[in-house]
Amino acid sequence: MHQYRTHTCGELRKEDAGTTVRISGWVHSVRDHGGIIFIDLRDHYGLTQVVIDPSKSFYKGVDHWRVESTLCFTGNVIKRIPEAVNPRLDTGAIEITAEEMVTLGESKVIPFQVSKDEECNESLRLEHRFLDMRRQKLHDNLVLRSKVISRLRELMTGEGFMEMQTPILTSSSPEGARDYLVPSRVHPGKFYALPQAPQQFKQLLMTSGFDRYFQIAPCFRDEDARADRSPGEFYQLDMELAFATQEDVFEVNERVLHAVFSEFSDKKIDETPFQRIPYLEAMDKYGTDKPDLRNPLVLQDATELFRTCDFKAFSGVVASGGSVLTIAAKGCAGQSRKFFDEMIKFAQGVGSKGLGYLRWNEGEVQSPIAKFLSQETLDSLKNLGGVSDGDVMFFIADESKVAREIGGHVRDELGRRLELIDSNVFKFCWIVDFPMYELDDNRKVEFSHNPFSMPQGGMDDLLNKNPLDILAYQYDIVCNGVELSSGAVRNHSPELMIKAFEIAGYDQSVVESKFPALYKAFQFGAPPHAGIAPGVDRIIMLLADEPNIREVIAFPMNQKAQDLLMSAPCEVDSHQLRELYLQVKLPKRSEESSTVGGE
């Protein structure tokens, strides 16, 4: 007989009755009736009920039947009488009468309950992540993660992609996020950087003649956390295709994502091909480049209708070149005064000066601003929004870019509050035709996205078009308002690269010194290539229906990029620093906070 088990805790059925078995696992719950004790023993696979007769010799050796200790039982499988069957357990038709017991690992009193699904302070969970991961929900999420990643590998291999590794210790590349740096011992004063993505390596692999590459790639960016952004590291399904167009990338990703989302979720998924929305249209209609298409509300431009009106707050904005945007919300006129007040407060919270509204209710227009508007204007607005009695139109007036941004937030909030969002669907779209350049804060032309992207229209457009009108073969894929990934057709021509950088104010020497590998490689015959890298953690977040990315990561860091279980980051010995020729110069106020995990 195996030292620890002949069966798992999820395995035994009524057909096994009469056999002698051995199982090991964690004490999930104890029900002590004095004359008889029931223990639910749990492992990765399930729960099995063990019945203990207190007259057994091992019973006296146990001080506490404490939950979460690991035990090994040897005993007989008994078919339960019909009244005692537990239909909620896979093993509920049987139980094991214990003949022998071995304590494998005793547990102290646990800081939070494993067997109950109750909310619990997150730092406590992170400090005891090994206990937290025993809990059903997190355990299931990580099983899902494993299955999804395994399936992604299958699908990618099936599409003809090769999985390849790229370096983790590499060089810092300009632009992008802050790097994590690793000091070199051999080269005093020099540093490796952890890759923010394997971007340049995968392009080099294409140039090396590999046709289709993929990798579940770790990416390291030193940026502050968000609910959907874990600090430190995250994973991408990184891929690149040689001799490929934008459309080729879309087709592969539509097949792979549609397969994974339909296999691992019961939600309804868009049929392929997914919608394609030009960037400018997305900004106009949704006020964002990652629209949640489950929300039926859209932004409309009402600027002209307010140009000559008596409502100075709006006409003034129009006169100074700004926009008035409107959102028509059907059937929303019956909402309470509180609802409208809270919407105004929300709009102010996201940077708006206010939030106007017209409420067509019981045959009249109820609104603080209606008295400033002519009947003709009211009719035109009504026509624009396609509204009638019972509907409401909301208005945002501001500098055009700001108005769209605020409008995007108001659209989200209205969608939530009016419960317009169907939580049982996945709505995908591609955002295409991103601008190649934009103006930075100093009104200087700068790459708006990825400097490696191929400009649409080639050299012709680079030479002849206003830089701000040049589009890139740059695309995002968005699901339910979550940006899953950016990708691009790459610029594989050294001449186009130099010209593209020149427009952004960098001369040839910058390209040569900052991207030496690509610049050199592309002069030896580069294939046209394109790629993308969907975020694996975010895909799993969507599939697991988790609002927080930490719920799909085994060992996440907290918001301050600390691992509370491993106490990372931590101080190191002075000899380690000496070996690396490093000296620590702390900021004035942080002596106390420099120790991790202390209290």
Added chain:
RNA sequence: GGGGGUGUAGCUCAAUUGGUUAGAGCGCCAGCCUGUCACGCUGGAGGUUGCGGGUUCGAGUCCCGUCAUCCUCGCCA
């Protein structure tokens, strides 16, 4: 770095307008119980209300500071 929320027993939470000895459920400890499966019953321990200061006859409650944590803006080629 900025804005917001939260912080009360091991855990989740309550405590009326600032007013008695800060409560409940779970967990823990002791006892009882032979069919439970969130077992049940009886009893018990457990609190510097994050920390520091202030206002007040009186502070868990109000004010200031600080720390922790989450959300968010900046940031994320």
